Amino acid sequence: MSEVPSVSVICPSYNHGRHVGDFLRSMLAQTDPRWELIIIDDASTDDNVSKISLFADSRIKVIVRAHNRGVTAGMNEGVALSCADLVAFIASDDVAHPRYVERVLAAFANSPSAIAAYVELDRMGLDGASMGEPCT
Template sequence: MEKKFVSIILPTYNRAKFIGTALDSVRAQTYTNWECLIIDDGSTDNTAAVVAAYDDPRFVMLHQENQGVSGARNTGISASRGDVIALLDSDDEWMPTKLAIQLAYMEKHGYAICQTEEIWYRGGKRVNQPKKYAKPEGWFFEAALEMCLISPSCTMFTRSVWEYIGPFDTGMLSCEDYDMWLRACLQYPVGLVREPLTIKYGGRQDQLSICIPCADLYRIQALVKILESRKLDAEQQRMAVAALERKVYIYTQGCEKRGKDDEAHRVWNLFCKVRDGKKVPEGAVYEQS
């Protein structure tokens, strides 16, 4: 397994206070055949100085104007050389045996995509994950329609997987991982290392899940995309339409409670078009009234 070269993709934006912990966890890996591409997505703090202090040729710093996390990940993967790609967010960290155990699990069970269990911290305190977020293993496209069940910092996949399902959608300011993993779960079974080898931190105001409004619209867009891909069989199509209807219903109910009847009507009409097999113009989901 030491022959597998791993490209670690670590996008960052103004995370100078946290990125050192992520980099320390990469450097501490017992598996040593890796490169770590840090994509500075237009940071205005001292992120560059923090990274420069790591005197290790395996760390490669890339700079770009701000494009968002999807653009940063795409940039990193395009510049990477690894047989296998591992994602790590700049405010998360790994246990030292993460790469070694995950690679061995993928090899043993023949998985092209694999994730690990994770430990959650919210506001500095360790919390238990709600049961609804329990990670499944194998084929679970139907379950993935309901919510994102793959965590980026836990995930590793082969380059052939990326070539088939990538890139991340740069037009999605939120739920870009939900969109990506829907495509993945349609084509691949996903392995699960049942050991918490990733530590995920949350509860801060700068995180996308908090600071990007209308995440429901991005989930709706992801479902519209998968339906319009024409890659679903009849049963998958039925399940995806049902999931889309549920998400549209939740969104429109929220609009009506806030007096946004026009917006509720607009999104419901979009759903009806998709349900009936009609093409929705690109970007139409985001055009709030």
């Protein structure tokens, strides 16, 4: 990686082999490339790690644990490994909007004293269709 990323996206992951490809494609489709992704696989017993390994990108770091330690430990480990000033958390069964990173960075640029930001959540079914009103 030639420059320090602007945001470290931390992604604890456990047995999301069915969904992790969609998540990774959504990260690779970001309009702003100034991110790193740290995936902490929490000793998955499905094909999660093999699915993740299909996505080669210098911004993606994968840590595979031998023993399950839980989502909070994964989040803490990801933060410890992060390089950016900003940290975001996302689950590996989520799909990020193409402008997710762009909008997070803009929110902090527009409000320099902010210490946190959140995004709207649109619940989707397995078929990718919206399941109703977005959650905030």
